[in-house]
Structure formats: C-alpha cells, structure tokens
Amino acid sequence: MTTSAEALQLLDDYASGVLPEAEALAYEEELFERAAAGAASDALFVDRLALLGRFLQGRGGLAMGSTRAQVEALHARGFRIHTIEIAAGARVDLTPFPDDVEIVVTKIVIDARGFDHLEVECRTLAGQPIKTFRDVQCDPEEGVLYAVCEAPLARLSLLAGPVVATLSGVRAGQRMVIGSVETHPTP
Amino acid sequence: MVAPAPSLPTLSELVERAAHGDRQAESTLSQRFAPAVRAFARRRLRGVEATEDFAHDVLLLFVEALRRGSVQEPERLGGYVLGICRKLALDRARMNERRAELWEQFGESLAPLAPEATARDCPYELIHLEDCLSRLSQRSREVVRLGFIEAQGNDSVAQALGVTEANARILRHRALSSLRECMSRTISWEAA
Numbered sequence: 001m002t003t004s005a006e007a008l009q010l011l012d013d014y015a016s017g018v019l020p021e022a023e024a025l026a027y028e029e030e031l032f033e034r035a036a037a038g039a040a041s042d043a044l045f046v047d048r049l050a051l052l053g054r055f056l057q058g059r060g061g062l063a064m065g066s067t068r069a070q071v072e073a074l075h076a077r078g079f080r081i082h083t084i085e086i087a088a089g090a091r092v093d094l095t096p097f098p099d100d101v102e103i104v105v106t107k108i109v110i111d112a113r114g115f116d117h118l119e120v121e122c123r124t125l126a127g128q129p130i131k132t133f134r135d136v137q138c139d140p141e142e143g144v145l146y147a148v149c150e151a152p153l154a155r156l157s158l159l160a161g162p163v164v165a166t167l168s169g170v171r172a173g174q175r176m177v178i179g180s181v182e183t184h185p186t187p
Numbered sequence: 188m189v190a191p192a193p194s195l196p197t198l199s200e201l202v203e204r205a206a207h208g209d210r211q212a213e214s215t216l217s218q219r220f221a222p223a224v225r226a227f228a229r230r231r232l233r234g235v236e237a238t239e240d241f242a243h244d245v246l247l248l249f250v251e252a253l254r255r256g257s258v259q260e261p262e263r264l265g266g267y268v269l270g271i272c273r274k275l276a277l278d279r280a281r282m283n284e285r286r287a288e289l290w291e292q293f294g295e296s297l298a299p300l301a302p303e304a305t306a307r308d309c310p311y312e313l314i315h316l317e318d319c320l321s322r323l324s325q326r327s328r329e330v331v332r333l334g335f336i337e338a339q340g341n342d343s344v345a346q347a348l349g350v351t352e353a354n355a356r357i358l359r360h361r362a363l364s365s366l367r368e369c370m371s372r373t374i375s376w377e378a379a
Contacts, residue, residue: 005364012359015229016334016341028227028269035223036198036265043222046335048309049366050225052316053336054235055306061317062332064325124379131318131375135325153314153374160379 003041011042059103060148065118065137071105071146079103082151088167088179093186094158097151104154108167110179111143115169118178120145125162125182136167158185202261205253213253213296217246220268221300227272229338238338240286243297245271247289250296318376319369323362330355330362 013019014027034040056062060074075081081104082097088110097104112118118136123129138145145167157163166180196204196212204212221242228241248271252258258267306313320328326348333339333347334355345355372378 032265032269047222
C-alpha cells in the first residue's frame, strides 16, 4: 500500500487543525469514503506510525542510545533482554540468541563523553555502507553507548554478515572517529 | 506500509455478516475505519488518551450499530461512520456515561486496535519503522514523537523545538515524507 507525500501532508494539515473548517468538512467526507473502500492508505500510514511508535516508545525503541538507568528500567519491567557487550576496537563473534528474547541491548564500551552529534556508521567488511544511526546519545555518566532494539531487527542485522560499526562525534567543530567495533555473526 | 489484501469481501458482505454476529467482519470493518476516525479525533483533540478515547467511543457505537443491523445502506458506510464522529463530537458529555457500559459489552471487538496487537500483527512494519526512525535526525525523531506518537498539536511541537508553528508544520511534513520514503524501501540490513 502506497501513499503520496502530498496526501500525507494534507492529512496532517487536516489532523493538526491547519486546514480551514470548510475544507476540513469536505476532506473528512472524502476521507471516510476512502476508508469505507479500504483506500485510506494515508490515514493507515499515520495510524500505524502512531500505534507502532507508541509500542516502541514503551520499550526504549525510540531512543537512539539509552542510559544505563533506562536499560535497567527495561530489565525491571520484566522484558526478556539479551545483552551484547563489545569493547571499542574489538572483533567479536555474535552468536544467535534465544527465540524468546524480546529486546536486544548492544553495549559498546567506549567513552563518548564530550562529543556532540554522535553517529554510528555501519558498513560491510568490504566498505559498503549499510546504515548510519544519527544523533546517538551515550550514557552521560559512563560515556558508554547502549543501543536498544527489537529482537527481530537484531536478528535481521545478523543476516547482513560481518559489520564494522564506527562511532564518530563532533568536538571543537570537527568530526572525529571515537572508536569502532567489528562484529561477525556465527551460526 | 502493508501489502494489499488479495480479495477483500465487499462492504455489503461485511455489513451483512456483522449483522449476523460475525465478529471477524466487525473487526475488519472497525480496523478499516480506525485510522480515519483517529484522524478526525486528532484534528479536534490533543493527546493520546483523548484521541484514543474518542476513537474507541466511535468504534464501539459503530460495532453496536452493526450488530443491531442498523446499517441500512452499506454503500454509504463512510458517511455513516463520519456521522457517528460528528454526533459524538457534539455530544461528548452524554457519551461519558454510556462508555463504560459499551466497553463492557463490546470491548472485545476492539482488541486488535491496541498498539500491542498492531505490533504483534505487523512485525515487519514494526522493525521497519524502528529502522527508519534510527536514520532520522534527533530533531525529526522528536517531531515524530511529539506530533504523531503523542498526538501533540503544532503549538506544542513548536514550543518544544523552539520554532514557529509554521515551521513546526513544515518539520512534521518533512518527517512524514522522510519516513514514507524510507518505508517504501527495504530494511537497511536486508539491503546489505
């Protein structure tokens, strides 16, 4: 199901009250007709964003980098958590984790305090970019990076094969590498 | 965000089945209208709890009407549900008394609409969204959190980010466009 950027923007203007009342009344007539036909993909997109986002928010999935206290709070709530601890500069073998794990916490032992705009860039061993985590937060007291993610996404990342993750940050106006880790999934 | 269903029953069939006690038909119809009902609520209300309460009230009344066989013109079902929304928006105080009773009677039909159920039913969309959110800037993530997940208005988003309401609107649109574009591709780890 696809929806256009324009349709999403119009829906957002409607929902946020920007659309004038007369236009909004006509818009909602049309919206509900499309809903009846199963064709309100714009509303479905925003609705899924809200519902799934709320689900992730309650499990630490919205934060790009958590604090130790936040991770401990997830443990206290009873989530089944698998923790992967990696020291900066290390090469580690990642073994599959149990099927009932709900959340994976990757702890990168590094000191990123004093840097702004932290980023984690993930590449294959051949140097192909996979993804970049932007504006990551480290624990303000330890400088350690705690990355929280849903277990299925962590499992998917294992399928990408060996990965080099490089943490960089901005200090004194210059972006510099703070450290990197290399992960190798094993069967 | 989701693949189209191969062959959906018609509205008339769903309404007919719902009138004869088919809970699955009720659920299908409720899920079909839920996003539009929430959009209606987000325009008028602020905050997750208020919009969810309103949406539940509308859909409970809708399910009640389906079960009673009150929906006479399935081809005008969109207008019918919108009519419920508008009536309810004008009559909130009276509804509060009735809500508890309706929830008790028909609440089970709405279980699939909760965030936990959505996450369970849409596991790929969940991790796709998580993947896409991690690629946004901190400011865009904050816009998504405040504007869409917590259903805050442009005024609240603007205040939180220290921008004008007009800029908050633009930031909301950009965040939506970025997520839409990202969600139209595969998860980054799959492409590696």
